[in-house]
Amino acid sequence: MNPRWRDAFVLTARMRDVPGTRIGEALAEVEAHCAESGETPTEAFGDPVEYARAIADQAPARPAGRGVGPGRGALATGCYIAATALLLEGSGAVTGRDLPVLTTGTLVSVLVGAAYVFGLLALADRLSLWGTTWRLPVLVLPGVALIALPSFLMPQRLVYLSGVLAFGASAVLFGIGWLITRISAQPDLIVDPRTGTTPMPAPRWALAVIRFMPLLFLAATVAVVFLLPDA
Amino acid sequence: MVSESRWPSEWLRGVLELCVLGVLADGPTYGYAIAQRLEEAGLGVVKGGTLYPLLARLEADGFVESSWQAGDGGPGRKYFSLTRTGAARLRERAGLWRGFTHLTHGLLETR
Numbered sequence: 001m002n003p004r005w006r007d008a009f010v011l012t013a014r015m016r017d018v019p020g021t022r023i024g025e026a027l028a029e030v031e032a033h034c035a036e037s038g039e040t041p042t043e044a045f046g047d048p049v050e051y052a053r054a055i056a057d058q059a060p061a062r063p064a065g066r067g068v069g070p071g072r073g074a075l076a077t078g079c080y081i082a083a084t085a086l087l088l089e090g091s092g093a094v095t096g097r098d099l100p101v102l103t104t105g106t107l108v109s110v111l112v113g114a115a116y117v118f119g120l121l122a123l124a125d126r127l128s129l130w131g132t133t134w135r136l137p138v139l140v141l142p143g144v145a146l147i148a149l150p151s152f153l154m155p156q157r158l159v160y161l162s163g164v165l166a167f168g169a170s171a172v173l174f175g176i177g178w179l180i181t182r183i184s185a186q187p188d189l190i191v192d193p194r195t196g197t198t199p200m201p202a203p204r205w206a207l208a209v210i211r212f213m214p215l216l217f218l219a220a221t222v223a224v225v226f227l228l229p230d231a
Numbered sequence: 232m233v234s235e236s237r238w239p240s241e242w243l244r245g246v247l248e249l250c251v252l253g254v255l256a257d258g259p260t261y262g263y264a265i266a267q268r269l270e271e272a273g274l275g276v277v278k279g280g281t282l283y284p285l286l287a288r289l290e291a292d293g294f295v296e297s298s299w300q301a302g303d304g305g306p307g308r309k310y311f312s313l314t315r316t317g318a319a320r321l322r323e324r325a326g327l328w329r330g331f332t333h334l335t336h337g338l339l340e341t342r
Contacts, residue, residue: 026283029262033279035264044279054284058291149240175315193298209244 001031005041005048010190012052018059021187026055028193072180074118079177081113081147082106086161093163105107105154107175113147236274249328250274251319252313255295259312260285262325280293286311 006027013023030041037044045051089100120139163167189198247269254260254268262282269277289295294317299309313321 028307029283029309030279032261033263033283036261036308037266037279039279046278046280051280054280055287058288102268186258193309194301 001027001034002041009041009048009052012049013056013059016053016056018052018056020190021193022055022059024191024198025193026051027190052093070118070122072183073121074114076177077117078110078114079173079180081110083170083173083177085109085151086166086173089161090163090166090170100161100163101157102159102161103151103154104156104158105150105152107158108150108154109147112150113143116143122158171194241292243274243277246328247274247277247281248289249324250280250319251285251289252294253325255311255313255323256318258311261308261310263308265311289317293317 008021009027009030013026030045033039034041041048056155085102085106086100089102093100120143191198250269250272251265254265259267260275264280265286266279266282267277286295286297288310290297293314295311297309297311298306298316301307
């Protein structure tokens with residue numbers, strides 16, 4: 001099948017919230033029909049955007065609660081960043097380095113990280129995150145920098161915490177983030193009804209990056225804080 | 232994009248559902264074969280972009296059911312078959328259609 005026709009169809013259908021199973025069904029119909037008739041998808045089914053709209057108009061709504069949506073992704077990321085910051089502050093208290101403190105930079109990092117992931121997931125289809133092997137890391141790296149920067153640029157102390165409180169809050173936030181990720185871990189994949197496989201498979205590493213994105217942000221942020229002098 | 236034929240597209244739009252149910256009354260078959268049957272019957276070329284959304288609507292309404300079957304070296308075919316409800320719908324609509332065409336025939340006979 002013409003990849004351009006397929007991509008335009010999938011993008012439009014996704015943006016109109018057509019379930020992945022229905023998109024896979026429609027793609028299989030197009031492929032089977034064109035194989036029989038010898039026509040191109042455009043000849044047999046017309047403009048891919050118009051056809052996707054026709055499918056969307058009669059498709060059932062996407063099942064609620066599936067997929068790592070922008071809202072859940074942002075919430076999980078915010079939890080993980082805050083948990084990381086609190087863990088670092090708690091560690092400082094244990095080693096007798098400093099009292100745990102909440103700074104303006106930490107709060108801004110949480111908001112920036114959540115907003116960045118929200119945007120990334122909201123535009124996932126438009127950015128073809130699933131279709132290429134290089135876009136996701138290229139887009140994640142600026143996010144890591146954006147999250148780390150406020151901690152250095154805005155060190156104003158808002159409130160002092162006890163070590164126990166910092167560790168406790170960190171554990172709770174890690175737990176919430178993990179729960180959100182776990183609940184959302186089943187993406188609404190496009191499935192070919194003939195084979196049960198996805199016709200546009202994301203690379204395994206990309207799936208892992210999406211699933212563990214908050215943890216990657218966390219690890220990268222910790223690395224930046226420890227590697228930079230005077231952090 | 233209903234079809235490429237000599238018939239006005241609005242006529243075909245109105246009668247296509249009935250004709251598809253009529254084809255399926257002969258037994259389960261797949262999309263491209265339905266399109267061929269319609270063309271052979273003189274309705275013109277019914278494009279996939281028209282046929283499959285109609286079949287999906289008929290399936291959602293419970294008139295048709297479908298299943299994928301392996302093809303002969305091809306990508307597999309989606310077979311459609313008439314349900315009991317679909318057969319009842321066909322009988323009802325076919326009766327109405329006969330009455331409708333009889334009526335219009337009477338009006339146009341002297342033109």
